[in-house]
Amino acid sequence: MTPFIMATSTLRLDSQPVALQGVTKLFGNTAAVDDVTFEAAAGMLTTLLGPSGCGKTTTLRMIGGFYEPDAGTIHIGTKFVNTVPPHARSTRTVFQSYALFPHMTVFENVAFGLRATRVPRGDITGRVREALDLVGLGGFAGRSSGQLSGGQQQRVAFARALVTRPEVLLLDEPLSNLDAKLRVHMRSEIRTLQQDLGITTIYVTHDQEEAMSLSDHVVVMHDGHIEQQGPPHDIYERPATRFVADFIGTSNFVEATVESADAYVVRVAALGTTLVLAPPAGATLRSGEGVLLVLRPEHLHLEDAGARDGVGFAGKIASVSYLGAVASYDVLLDGGAAITVASPAPVGAALRRVHDPVRVRLEVDRVFVVPTT
Amino acid sequence: MTDHARGTDTNAGSRTPRGPVGPRVPRALREPAVAIAYGLVLLTVALLVIYPTYTILIESVRDPEGGLTLSRYVRFFTSTYFLHTLYNTLLISGIATALSMVLGFGFAYAITRTDLPLKGFFTAVVLVPMLLPAFLIAFALILLLGRNGVMNRFMYGVGEWLGLADPYVLQWVIFGSHGVILAQTLTFFPLAFLVFSAALSSIDPRLEEAAEDLGAGYWYTLRRVTLPLLAPAAFSSALLVFMFNASAFGAPAVLGGGRLFFPGASMLAPEAIIQILGLYDWGMGTTIAVILVVPSLLIYVGGEYYLKKRSYVTVTGTPTAFRLGTVPSAVKWTLFGLCLLVSLFILSIVLVVVAGAFTRTWGVNYDLTWRHMATALQASRSSIINSLVLSGGGAIAAALFGTLAAYLFTRRSFRGVRVLDFTAMLPYALPGVVMGLGFAVAFGGRFEWIVLTGTGAIIFLNHFIRRMPFGLRSGGSALKQIDPVIEEAAADLGARPVYSFLRVTFPLLRATIMGAFVFGFINMMTDITAVIFLVSPRWRLLSIDLFNAIDAGRLGVAAALSVIMIVSTFAVLLIVWRASGRGLDFLRRG
Numbered sequence: 001m002t003p004f005i006m007a008t009s010t011l012r013l014d015s016q017p018v019a020l021q022g023v024t025k026l027f028g029n030t031a032a033v034d035d036v037t038f039e040a041a042a043g044m045l046t047t048l049l050g051p052s053g054c055g056k057t058t059t060l061r062m063i064g065g066f067y068e069p070d071a072g073t074i075h076i077g078t079k080f081v082n083t084v085p086p087h088a089r090s091t092r093t094v095f096q097s098y099a100l101f102p103h104m105t106v107f108e109n110v111a112f113g114l115r116a117t118r119v120p121r122g123d124i125t126g127r128v129r130e131a132l133d134l135v136g137l138g139g140f141a142g143r144s145s146g147q148l149s150g151g152q153q154q155r156v157a158f159a160r161a162l163v164t165r166p167e168v169l170l171l172d173e174p175l176s177n178l179d180a181k182l183r184v185h186m187r188s189e190i191r192t193l194q195q196d197l198g199i200t201t202i203y204v205t206h207d208q209e210e211a212m213s214l215s216d217h218v219v220v221m222h223d224g225h226i227e228q229q230g231p232p233h234d235i236y237e238r239p240a241t242r243f244v245a246d247f248i249g250t251s252n253f254v255e256a257t258v259e260s261a262d263a264y265v266v267r268v269a270a271l272g273t274t275l276v277l278a279p280p281a282g283a284t285l286r287s288g289e290g291v292l293l294v295l296r297p298e299h300l301h302l303e304d305a306g307a308r309d310g311v312g313f314a315g316k317i318a319s320v321s322y323l324g325a326v327a328s329y330d331v332l333l334d335g336g337a338a339i340t341v342a343s344p345a346p347v348g349a350a351l352r353r354v355h356d357p358v359r360v361r362l363e364v365d366r367v368f369v370v371p372t373t
Numbered sequence: 374m375t376d377h378a379r380g381t382d383t384n385a386g387s388r389t390p391r392g393p394v395g396p397r398v399p400r401a402l403r404e405p406a407v408a409i410a411y412g413l414v415l416l417t418v419a420l421l422v423i424y425p426t427y428t429i430l431i432e433s434v435r436d437p438e439g440g441l442t443l444s445r446y447v448r449f450f451t452s453t454y455f456l457h458t459l460y461n462t463l464l465i466s467g468i469a470t471a472l473s474m475v476l477g478f479g480f481a482y483a484i485t486r487t488d489l490p491l492k493g494f495f496t497a498v499v500l501v502p503m504l505l506p507a508f509l510i511a512f513a514l515i516l517l518l519g520r521n522g523v524m525n526r527f528m529y530g531v532g533e534w535l536g537l538a539d540p541y542v543l544q545w546v547i548f549g550s551h552g553v554i555l556a557q558t559l560t561f562f563p564l565a566f567l568v569f570s571a572a573l574s575s576i577d578p579r580l581e582e583a584a585e586d587l588g589a590g591y592w593y594t595l596r597r598v599t600l601p602l603l604a605p606a607a608f609s610s611a612l613l614v615f616m617f618n619a620s621a622f623g624a625p626a627v628l629g630g631g632r633l634f635f636p637g638a639s640m641l642a643p644e645a646i647i648q649i650l651g652l653y654d655w656g657m658g659t660t661i662a663v664i665l666v667v668p669s670l671l672i673y674v675g676g677e678y679y680l681k682k683r684s685y686v687t688v689t690g691t692p693t694a695f696r697l698g699t700v701p702s703a704v705k706w707t708l709f710g711l712c713l714l715v716s717l718f719i720l721s722i723v724l725v726v727v728a729g730a731f732t733r734t735w736g737v738n739y740d741l742t743w744r745h746m747a748t749a750l751q752a753s754r755s756s757i758i759n760s761l762v763l764s765g766g767g768a769i770a771a772a773l774f775g776t777l778a779a780y781l782f783t784r785r786s787f788r789g790v791r792v793l794d795f796t797a798m799l800p801y802a803l804p805g806v807v808m809g810l811g812f813a814v815a816f817g818g819r820f821e822w823i824v825l826t827g828t829g830a831i832i833f834l835n836h837f838i839r840r841m842p843f844g845l846r847s848g849g850s851a852l853k854q855i856d857p858v859i860e861e862a863a864a865d866l867g868a869r870p871v872y873s874f875l876r877v878t879f880p881l882l883r884a885t886i887m888g889a890f891v892f893g894f895i896n897m898m899t900d901i902t903a904v905i906f907l908v909s910p911r912w913r914l915l916s917i918d919l920f921n922a923i924d925a926g927r928l929g930v931a932a933a934l935s936v937i938m939i940v941s942t943f944a945v946l947l948i949v950w951r952a953s954g955r956g957l958d959f960l961r962r963g
Contacts, residue, residue: 112863
C-alpha cells in the first residue's frame with residue numbers, strides 16, 4: 001500500500017479555531033441541530049460523533065456554509081461566518097462520496113480550487129504537484145478521476161482540499177466508502193497528516209472506534225443536541241449520559257436508587273447492596289432518586305464462586321462467546337440481573353462453561369452513575 | 374429569530390442576530406449572479422408567456438367600443454358552423470389518438486420485447502416523421518393518394534385494363550376525414566412510441582417473471598401485469614397526443630377540403646387561422662384560440678401534477694434485461710407485419726417527395742427535371758437563409774436558456790419557484806396557433822406597447838419561447854442524475870456560482886444541451902402554425918413558402934422545397950452530431 005505521506009509538507013497553513021454558539025437548524029418544524037455549542041481548537045482534530053440522523057453532518061454543513069443556522073453563531077477565528085457562502089469561506093471539505101469532478105483529470109481536479117480563486121497561473125502546477133506528492137499520487141496527474149480506486153479517489157479529494165491552504169478542514173465520514181482494512185490504514189494516515197500540517201480539522205463519523213483513535217476532542221451528538229464532549233478517554237471513562245455510555249463501547253446498565261449524595265460521593269442501593277461511588281459530573285442527585293449504573297464488560301472480572309475480596313456478586317454463566325482475544329460471558333446474577341463480562345481469553349486453558357457458578361467482581365472506581373433518561 | 378430558537382435559547386445575549394441581509398430574502402438570491410439570472414427568467418416568462426396569453430384572452434372579450442363582451446363565445450357555441458368545427462376536431466383527434474396509441478404500442482412492444490429482425494431499421498424509420506413537418510406528410514399523401522397520386526393513377530390503369538365503366542371506382546382518394554386521420558396518426562404515433570418504449574424498458578422484468586412464476590400465461594401476464602403497469606404513462610401520453618392532434622393545422626388545411634365528418638366546417642386550429650388571415654376577425658380568431666387553450670391547460674396540469682405521482686415506472690440505474698423470445702410467434706409476426714407495412718409507408722412518403730422534386734409534372738409527366746429545384750432555390754433563397762438562421766439561433770438560445778432555468782429551479786431553488794417553473798413550461802402545452810396569435814396580438818401594435826410585427830425578432834422570440842421548455846425539462850431531469858455534492862465541492866473549493874456553473878455543471882450537461890438544441894432546431898425548421906401569424910414580406914420562412922406552394926397546388930416546387938428543408942436540416946444536425954459525438958442520443962432514449 002502506498003504510504004499516504006510521501007514528503008514532509010512545505011504547505012504553510014494558518015489554522016484557525018471554529019466556535020459554534022447555540023447553533024440551531026430547523027427543517028420544517030423539527031430541529032435537526034438544536035442549540036449546539038462547542039469549539040474546535042486551532043490545529044486540533046475534533047470529531048462529531050453520533051448515530052445517523054443525530055445532526056452531525058448538518059452541523060458540518062453549517063460550518064462549511066451549505067446551510068445557514070436558524071439561530072446561534074458560527075465563528076472561524078474571529079470572523080462571524082453565519083451568512084458567508086461556501087465559496088467565500090476558508091473551509092475545505094472532503095465529501096463522503098469524494099465528489100471528484102468526473103469530467104476532469106486528477107490534475108484538473110486538484111487545480112480547480114486554485115483556478116477558481118484566481119491563483120496566479122505560474123504557481124498552479126507547482127502547488128498541484130506538491131499536493132499530489134503529499135498524498136502519494138505524484139504519478140497520477142494525467143489520469144481521469146474515473147480510472148482511480150476508492151482509496152486513490154480519496155487521496156485526490158484530500159489533495160484538492162489541502163492545495164488551497166485552508167484554515168479549517170472538514171471531513172464528512174471520509175472512510176465510510178473504503179473496505180475495513182484500508183479504513184484502519186487510512187485512519188492513521190489522516191491523523192499523521194493532520195498532525196504534521198497542524199490543521200484544524202472537524203471530522204464527522206458514526207464509528208466510535210474511529211472517533212476514539214483519531215480525536216483530540218470528541219463531541220457526541222444525539223437527536224440534534226450534544227450529549228457530551230471532551231477528550232476521548234473522558235468520554236469513554238466518564239460517560240455523562242446513558243446514551244453516551246451505550247454508544248461508546250458496550251455497557252451493562254443496572255438500576256439503582258440514591259441513598260445519599262454530596263459533591264464527593266454518592267451512595268446507591270443496587271444489586272442488593274450499597275455501593276459508594278463517584279458522583280456524575282454536572283448533575284445533582286437527590287436521595288431516593290432512581291439512577292443507572294454503567295458497568296463496562298471489560299471492567300468486570302470473573303472469579304471462581306466463593307472468592308471474597310472486593311465487591312462482587314454471585315451468579316451463573318448463561319452463555320459464552322469466544323471472540324479470540326477475549327471471551328464474552330453473559331452472567332445471570334443471583335439477584336436476577338443479567339450482566340455481560342469480557343475476560344481475556346485464557347491461553348491453553350478451557351473457557352468457563354454455561355451453568356458454571358461464578359462471582360463477578362466490580363472495580364468500584366470504574367462504575368459510573370448516569371441519570372435514568 | 375423563530376419561536377423554536379427562542380424556546381431553546383438559554384443565553385440570548387451572546388447571540389448575534391441574523392446576518393445583515395433580512396430573513397425575507399431567499400438565500401439563493403443573495404448571490405448577485407443568481408438574482409440577475411432569476412430576474413432574466415422572470416422577465417422572459419412575463420414578456421413572452423404571460424403577456425401574449427393575457428392579450429389573447431383580452432382580445433377575445435374586447436368589443437369595438439372598448440368594453441368587454443362575451444358575444445363571440447356565445448356566437449361560437451350557438452352557431453352550427455363553429456360547433457361542427459369543434460365536433461370535427463374532437464372526432465378526428467379522438468380517432469387519430471387511438472390509432473397513434475395502438476401503432477406506438479405495437480412498435481414499442483416489437484422493439485423492446487421481441488427478437489424480430491430489422492429492429493434497428495424500425496427504430497430509425499419510426500423517428501422519421503418527427504423530423505418532418507406535419508403538413509409535409511399530408512402533402513406526400515397527396516402525391517401518393519391524391520387524384521393524380523402514384524397509387525391512384527395505378528388503380529385507374531387497373532380499372533381501365535379491367536374495362537370498368539367507371540375506372541375511378543378503384544381509387545382511394547385521400548381528401549377528407551380519413552386523410553386527415555391518416556396524416557395525423559403518422560405524424561404523432563412516434564411520440565406514443567417514445568413514451569411506450571421508455572415505459573416498457575423501465576418496467577422491472579422481475580415483475581413479469583414473477584407473474585409467470587406464479588403460473589400466469591403470456592396473455593394473462595400482458596393483460597393483468599404489463600398493461601396495467603403502463604397505464605399511467607399511456608394515459609398521459611394519450612392526453613398529450615390528443616392535444617397535439619386537436620391543435621394541428623397542417624393536415625386539415627392540406628387534406629380537409631371541407632369534407633370532414635361534418636362537411637363544410639374545418640377544425641379549430643385552421644379555423645382560427647381562417648378567421649384572422651382570411652377574414653381579419655381578430656376577435657373570433659382569438660376566441661377560438663382561447664377555446665383551444667382551455668383543454669390544453671387542463672391536460673397539461675393533469676399530466677404534470679396528477680399522473681406523475683401515480684407513475685409505476687421508475688428510472689433506475691440498473692440496466693434491465695428482458696428475456697426476448699417469450700412472445701408467442703403469432704403475436705411476433707403480426708407485429709412484424711404491422712411494423713414493416715408502416716415503415717415502408719413512411720419510407721415511400723420520403724421517396725415520393727424526393728421523386729416529386731425532380732419530376733416534370735406529378736401524375737402526368739415523370740421526366741427528370743431540375744426546374745423545380747432551380748425555381749425553389751431562386752425564389753426561396755432568402756427564406757432558406759432566414760429559416761436556418763432563426764431556427765439555429767432560436768434553438769441555441771432555447772437550449773441554453775432552458776438549461777440555465779433548469780439549473781436555477783433545481784439547484785438555486787426557493788419557495789415559489791414551482792410557480793415560475795410551471796409558467797415557463799406553459800409554451801410546451803399551448804398550441805402553436807395560440808402562441809403565434811398571442812405574439813401577433815401582443816407585439817403587433819394592437820396594444821401599442823412593443824411593436825415587433827414584420828421583424829425577424831418576433832419569429833426568433835417565438836421559436837425560442839416555444840422550444841425553451843424542452844431544455845428546461847431535459848436539463849431538469851439530467852440535473853437530477855448529477856449529485857449536487859459535485860457542485861457543493863466546487864463552491865467549497867472557492868468557486869463562485871457563475872464559475873461553478875460554467876466549469877462544472879455546464880460541461881456535465883453538454884449532451885443534454887445538444888439534445889435540446891437538436892429537438893428545438895427540428896421543430897423550429899418545420900413549424901408553421903405559430904409562425905404563419907408572424908412572417909412578413911421581409912421575413913419569409915422556408916416552411917411557410919412550402920405551405921404556400923402546396924396550397925397553390927405547385928406540387929413540384931413544394932416537393933423541391935421539402936427536399937431542401939430535409940437536406941438542410943440534416944446537414945445542420947450532422948455538423949452538430951460531428952461536433953458533439955452524441956447529440957442525438959436523446960432520440961433513442963426518448
